[in-house]
Each structure stands twice: as structure tokens, then as C-alpha cells.
Amino acid sequence: MKATHPTAQHHKPRRKWLPISAAAALLVVAGFIASLAMGSSPQHKADPGSSLAATGSTAPGTSGTSTSAGPTSSATSAGASTPTGSTAPSSTSPTSAHKSPTGTSTTSQTSVTPGHSASTSGTTTSPAGRIQPGVAxxxxxxxxxxxxxxxxxxxxxxxxxxxxxxxxxxxxxxxxxxxxxxxxxxxxxxxxxxxxxxxxxxxxxxxxxxxxxxxxxxxxxxxxxxxxxxxxxSPATSDSISIRYKAGSSQYWCGIQVIGERNPVARLEVSTGGGWQQLPRASYNYFLSASGAGCGKAIRITDIFGEQLTTAAFPVEPDVIQPAQVQFAQH
CATH class of the missing domain: 2.40.40.10 (RlpA-like domain)
Incomplete structure (x- = not known):
């Protein structure tokens, strides 16, 4: 841009002669100012990912928590419901055809807990699982x-x-x-x-x-x-727990079921000679030993309160109810 000068009055400038060294200094200053002006122009974009926030790293002496410049996500996943203590009635009545007792194992893994009281949560490390004692x-x-x-x-x-x-x-x-x-x-x-x-x-x-x-x-x-x-x-009862081996059980594969327990069973283990081996539970309520380990040996049963009962060894007699003469304590 050209500089403008006042036009109301015109004065003939006085000519001054500067020493050569002073003129050279002025040229250097002018060049420095021009270089600053060029360097400040937006001709370069920042390298993507070069900022600390973008990489997730923090500068020395700063907090270990980085703040994102973009939109933050909610702590609750979209679509997941939170326990509210009440259940919205379903518009469709349940069918009377429940799961048929076929013995086919299907596992459901869901952590959402609508319909429960506010004191329950979707995930728990308690042996009781989702249904906690003392909770309505x-x-x-x-x-x-x-x-x-x-x-x-x-x-x-x-x-x-x-x-x-x-x-x-x-x-x-x-x-x-x-x-x-x-x-x-x-x-x-x-x-x-x-x-x-x-x-x-x-x-x-x-x-x-x-x-x-x-x-x-x-x-x-x-x-x-x-x-x-x-x-x-945890009701009063005079009955004892019984054990039943599933139809088809043998020394090579067996399924073990607990019947008549006062409190729900959380874990079942079998003696293997070298210790106790926990058996996985099928959706049809049998604990399975796929390799036959522990079949016909002593059994250790744990309820949701953590009490353990150990039974004597039972012969592998498929589909026969065998009383164990033990029972969990009342709570």
C-alpha cells in the first residue's frame, strides 16, 4: 500500500544528507521489519497430530489428563438403560411356551438391568450374581x-x-x-x-x-x-441337598445337578485327586465335566453366601437322585 500525504498544504521538503552508515542501518531495519511481516502471514498449516492433545501425551509438569478439543462422548453408551427401580410394562404378554427342558445349552450375557431396584447394578463380583440377597x-x-x-x-x-x-x-x-x-x-x-x-x-x-x-x-x-x-x-427346611448325574453320564463325561438347595448354588467343584476343579454351568442347570475329571468323586458346593458343603463320592448313576445329607444354613 502506498502511503498518502496531506493535500491541503504542500510543503517543499527540506533535503537532508545522512551519513552513509546511518542509511545502511535504516536499510537493515526495513529489511528486518519486512521479514517479520512475511513470517506472520498464514502460509503454513500445523502438522496434524503434532499437538499434545491430539497424541494423548502431556507436556512435562502438566496434568496427566488430556482435554480433547473435539466433542466429548457421554459416559453412558447410547441405547443402554440405567436401573430406575421400576419396570415399564411390556405391551406384549409373554407366551406360555417357555424353554423346553431339552438340555441344549445357550448362554446369555447381558449387563443391562432395567426393572431392578436402584440399588442393583448390571455387573457384580458377588457370588449371588444378578439377584442379590436382601434386595427388593x-x-x-x-x-x-x-x-x-x-x-x-x-x-x-x-x-x-x-x-x-x-x-x-x-x-x-x-x-x-x-x-x-x-x-x-x-x-x-x-x-x-x-x-x-x-x-x-x-x-x-x-x-x-x-x-x-x-x-x-x-x-x-x-x-x-x-x-x-x-x-x-432363604427358607426354613428340613430337607437335605441331593445330587443327580445327568442321563448319559459316565467316567468319561458327566453332568452334575444339585437339587433341594436352601440357597442358590454359585459354584460346584469336584475332587480330582490333586485338588478341586470347578465345573462350568450349563443353561439347563447341570455342571459339566467334559473330560470326565471328578466324575464319581467327592463334590464341593458353594452357595451365594459363600458357604461350602463337601459331600462324599457318589457313584455315577445317571438320572438317579442321591441324597447328600447336608444343607446350607438359613440366612
Whole structure:
């Protein structure tokens, strides 16, 4: 840009002669100013990833937590629900066709816990798993024709039809099998049921599908669906635990089931001579030894409270109920 000069008055400039050294100094200063002007022009882009924030590293003496310049993500994944302490009733009534007791193992792994009380969480390290002792859960109760009472837990025909099917999430790969649940309706009526079956979708988290006989204890069967609260209990009993080997068991492969437990079983181990080996649990409520290790040996059973019971060795007699003469303590 050319400099402008005042035009109202024109003065003839006086000519001054500067020493050569002073003129040279002025030229150097002018060149320096020009170089600064060129260097400040936006002709270069920063190298992507060169900033500390972009690489995740921090400069010495700064906090170890970096702050992103971009949008931050929420701590809760989109679509994941948070326990609220109540269950929204499902618009579709559950079918009465629960999992058939075929013995086919399917594992469900889900950490979302809608339908539970606010004191529960989706992930827990407790042996009790999802259903914690002393916690009341909210949900709905429906009813189904339970026939002889056999179900996904493979306990066989029920002597008492005060039984129920647990929703798939809380069934937790058969860990709910054998649990005694106290169910309370809004009118104050209660019934205690034994979990013998699994209720798949559309049964919602927190939902119990009661046998028709159990449902009639707390509500008019015509209601079909009611709001409830329920919790795990440790009932009084004079019965002892029994052991049953699955049909097809031998010294080379066996499935072991616990029957009549006061408290839900959290773990089952077998003696292998060199120690105890924990067996994995199938969704049909048997603990499996794929290699035959421990089949016909002593058994150690742990309940959700951490109590351990050790039984004598039982012969591998498939589909035979063998009393163990032990029982977990009441809580």
C-alpha cells in the first residue's frame, strides 16, 4: 500500500544528507521489519497430530489428563438403560411356551438391568450374581400353564406347584434355578415360589411368570398381569441337598445337578485327586465335566453366601437322585 500525504498544504521538503552508515542501518531495519511481516502471514498449516492433545501425551509438569478439543462422548453408551427401580410394562404378554427342558445349552450375557431396584447394578463380583440377597426388585407377574412343573432347570415334575419362570436376563444361565422368591402384589398378598424355569422374550427384566396356581394366590387369574415386588429368601427346611448325574453320564463325561438347595448354588467343584476343579454351568442347570475329571468323586458346593458343603463320592448313576445329607444354613 502506498502511503498518502496531506493535500491541503504542500510543503517543499527540506533535503537532508545522512551519513552513509546511518542509511545502511535504516536499510537493515526495513529489511528486518519486512521479514517479520512475511513470517506472520498464514502460509503454513500445523502438522496434524503434532499437538499434545491430539497424541494423548502431556507436556512435562502438566496434568496427566488430556482435554480433547473435539466433542466429548457421554459416559453412558447410547441405547443402554440405567436401573430406575421400576419396570415399564411390556405391551406384549409373554407366551406360555417357555424353554423346553431339552438340555441344549445357550448362554446369555447381558449387563443391562432395567426393572431392578436402584440399588442393583448390571455387573457384580458377588457370588449371588444378578439377584442379590436382601434386595427388593420391582417388575410384573404374569401366569402360564406349568403342566407338571418341569422346565428349563430340569428339576423334573414338581411336587409343589408354587413355582415360577424367571425372565431370561435374571435367569443368568441357570444361576436362578433353585432360588426361593417371595412375591408381593400391590394388594399386599404374597406367595413364595421356586424358580424351575426360564421365561424368554417377551418377558422383561424383573418379570416373573408364575404358574397359574401361584398367580391365583395373589391376584384374580383374570387379571393376567399385575405389578409386583419380589426378593430372594432363604427358607426354613428340613430337607437335605441331593445330587443327580445327568442321563448319559459316565467316567468319561458327566453332568452334575444339585437339587433341594436352601440357597442358590454359585459354584460346584469336584475332587480330582490333586485338588478341586470347578465345573462350568450349563443353561439347563447341570455342571459339566467334559473330560470326565471328578466324575464319581467327592463334590464341593458353594452357595451365594459363600458357604461350602463337601459331600462324599457318589457313584455315577445317571438320572438317579442321591441324597447328600447336608444343607446350607438359613440366612
Amino acid at each position: 426388585y420391582q417388575g410384573v407377574a404374569t401366569e402360564y400353564a406349568a403342566a407338571d412343573g418341569n422346565g428349563a432347570c430340569l428339576f423334573g415334575p414338581a411336587a409343589d406347584m408354587m413355582i415360577a419362570a424367571m425372565n431370561e436376563l435374571d435367569y443368568q444361565n441357570s444361576q436362578a434355578c433353585g432360588a426361593h422368591i417371595l412375591v408381593r402384589a400391590a394388594n399386599g398378598a404374597t406367595v413364595t415360589v421356586l424358580i424351575t424355569n426360564e421365561c424368554p422374550y417377551p418377558c422383561a427384566p424383573g418379570q416373573l411368570d408364575l404358574s397359574q396356581q401361584a398367580f391365583a394366590k395373589i391376584a384374580d387369574p383374570k387379571a393376567g398381569r399385575i405389578s409386583i415386588t419380589w426378593q430372594l429368601i
